[in-house]
Amino acid sequence: QQQVKQSPQSLIVQKGGISIINCAYENTAFDYFPWYQQFPGKGPALLIAIRPDVSEKKEGRFTISFNKSAKQFSLHIMDSQPGDSATYFCAASHGSSNTGKLIFGQGTTLQVKP
Amino acid sequence: DAGVTQSPTHLIKTRGQHVTLRCSPISGHKSVSWYQQVLGQGPQFIFQYYEKEERGRGNFPDRFSARQFPNYSSELNVNALLLGDSALYLCASSVQGRPGPYNEQFFGPGTRLTVL
Numbered sequence: 001q002q003q004v005k006q007s008p009q010s011l012i013v014q015k016g017g018i019s020i021i022n023c024a025y026e027n028t029a030f031d032y033f034p035w036y037q038q039f040p041g042k043g044p045a046l047l048i049a050i051r052p053d054v055s056e057k058k059e060g061r062f063t064i065s066f067n068k069s070a071k072q073f074s075l076h077i078m079d080s081q082p083g084d085s086a087t088y089f090c091a092a093s094h095g096s097s098n099t100g101k102l103i104f105g106q107g108t109t110l111q112v113k114p
Numbered sequence: 115d116a117g118v119t120q121s122p123t124h125l126i127k128t129r130g131q132h133v134t135l136r137c138s139p140i141s142g143h144k145s146v147s148w149y150q151q152v153l154g155q156g157p158q159f160i161f162q163y164y165e166k167e168e169r170g171r172g173n174f175p176d177r178f179s180a181r182q183f184p185n186y187s188s189e190l191n192v193n194a195l196l197l198g199d200s201a202l203y204l205c206a207s208s209v210q211g212r213p214g215p216y217n218e219q220f221f222g223p224g225t226r227l228t229v230l
Contacts, residue, residue, distance in 0.1 A: 006156075034218075043118070043204050043221030044157065089156050101147070101170050102206075102219060104156030 002027060004092050006105025013112050019077040021108045023090035026071065030092040034102070035064065035075050038087045047088070048075070080112045116140070118207050118222035126228045127195050135190040135225045139207030145169075146188040147219065148180055149204040157204055163188055164210070192227075200229045 006023045013019045023033075031052055036044035050057045050064040050073065057064045063076040077084055090105040119138045127133050139146050145164040149157035159172040163182035177193045186207075192199055206219040 036221075041223070043206075043223045045221065046218050049218075091156075101159045101162060101172070102149075102157075103159070107154070107156050 002103055004090055004103050004105045006090050006108060008108060009106065010109045011111070013080045013110065015080065015082060015112055015114050017080050017112075019080045019084070019110055019112070020074055021088055021090070021110075022072065022074045023105050024070075024072045025092055027092075027094065028071070029094050030103075032093045033064070033066065033073050034091050035062075036089045036091060036104075038089065038107075044089060077110075080110075082112045082114050085110055085112050118205055118220050120203075120205050120222040120225050122225060123223070124226045124228075126230065128230050129195055129197060131195050131229075133192050133195060133227060135192075135203050135205075135227070137188045137190070137205030137207075137222060139186050139188070139205075140220055143207035143209050143220075144186055145208045145210060146182055146186065147206045147208075148188070148190045149206065149221075150174070151202040151204055151224070153201070160190070195229045197229050200227060202226050 004023055004025050034049035035047045037047045038044040048059050048062045048064055050066050052068050055066050061078045066073045088108045091102045093102050121136045147162040148160040150160055151157040160174050161180040162170040166182045180190045182188045202224040204224045205222045208217050208219045210217045
């Protein structure tokens with residue numbers, strides 16, 4: 001119940017295309033869903049995050065879509081660029097927990113071809 | 115402003131040895147969390163410290179321990195190293211204890227530990 005399942009494991013997209021990464025969770029107590037971007041040799045950096053009281057959040061080329069009834073959320077990268085090539089992680093945190101624990105998905109390696 | 119800093123950057127140890135990893139949070143941040151990231155997987159939560167008290171512990175053996183100092187920096191200690199402890203150890207800091215929209219966790223670059 002504490003897992004966050006992420007797919008696909010890897011993704012290849014042409015420059016200018018749309019990259020879509022999906023995540024699913026079981027625990028309905030999760031109330032914060034961030035997406036992190038990680039480049040090789042670096043720590044994860046927050047990209048965008050959403051709470052379950054909204055169905056969509058957009059920041060520039062990045063959009064999170066959230067489906068509370070299906071317990072799924074996804075990251076859409078519009079107009080994908082070679083500089084977006086990185087590993088992306090979805091994550092979730094437990095609403096009633098008093099800890100800083102983030103539960104991460106397994107990661108998606110994105111390659112954007114020029 | 116300096117981000118989260120971690121030391122050392124890389125470390126090579128042999129089985130059975132002990133290791134200490136260090137983390138300095140962003141100035142003003144009182145919470146430090148430690149994560150283990152095995153190659154090809156997402157980070158896994160090890161510990162969180164907030165205001166120098168342990169607030170959470172992940173599913174890791176007692177060989178793993180941590181502490182937070184009065185200046186909010188933190189150490190992660192691992193005893194009796196096993197080959198499976200080889201990973202990138204990440205430290206994240208935040209202002210408060212619970213992740214949320216106004217309490218982003220900022221990650222450091224990590225310490226790459228190799229156990230031979």
